[in-house]
């Protein structure tokens with residue numbers, strides 16, 4: 607049986623968890639707030655491994671286009687059966703596997719969303735790269751996975767190795783620590799914006815949270831990370847050369863982790879800025895570029 611078959615078998619009970627379980631309610635609240643924060647009005651949203659579609663429907667309140675896909679036809683049937691919020695968004699749910707993600711249009715999305723899915727793929731690094739490639743410049747990946755720092759997850763794994771329960775662990779291939787996930791996200795060319803844990807562990811979870819140990823007990827991690835936005839720069843010609851002009855570059859793709867903080871934060875908006883702000887960014891960029899000896903061409 608595959609992870610997809612497993613989820614097909616539990617589709618209805620998984621979906622009803624969102625109505626009856628406090629842990630699912632927290633998941634809705636935390637991930638829903640990140641969607642609200644990063645999805646622009648009229649934006650595009652891709653929900654990869656959307657399950658029964660609950661997060662797609664949150665996104666549909668403000669997006670213009672929402673696409674949810676999942677390998678499980680049973681999950682997609684539940685998603686399609688849900689009433690759409692009273693909005694103009696175009697929402698579509700399709701049966702497709704993560705390996706087919708590129709057919710939904712690389713470079714087209716303001717938000718790519720992945721909740722509790724990538725732990726099931728064979729190659730996490732390739733999976734994250736493929737998700738990152740779906741973002742438009744300035745778009746944000748929201749990715750949530752089991753928290754590999756969690757002592758509860760460690761105990762769960764130990765019990766699984768002894769008695770084969772909980773059964774879902776048969777299908778889980780990855781449980782990265784928050785710093786490992788952050789590193790993979792950065793290697794996918796994204797700029798990490800935030801990391802949080804959520805999903806209080808049963809029994810000792812609330813007490814560990816009260817002691818400030820949420821990261822060691824919460825069951826889930828979520829990272830939001832942006833695909834570097836473009837920076838439009840006016841450049842000067844060498845004194846005798848042809849005229850200057852504009853170039854549009856993606857600083858993150860070009861320089862990755864070597865970017866100075868000032869540029870890292872100033873270049874992320876693809877939207878127009880105040881000219882004085884642009885001038886400051888340009889100044890910082892010129893100084894930086896001189897040290898990198900990589901002309902803007």
Ligand SMILES: C[S@@+](CC[C@H](N)C(=O)[O-])C[C@H]1O[C@@H](n2cnc3c(N)ncnc32)[C@H](O)[C@@H]1O
Pocket residue numbers: 609610613614654655656657658659660661675676677678681702703704705720721722723726727
């Ligand atoms: C734990 S559920 C999460 C569903 C939804 N994202 C949510 O948070 O409510 C995991 C989902 O991933 C889907 N899935 C697992 N592996 C997949 C794959 N290779 N391709 C597409 N979907 C997959 C399952 O069918 C299932 O619906």
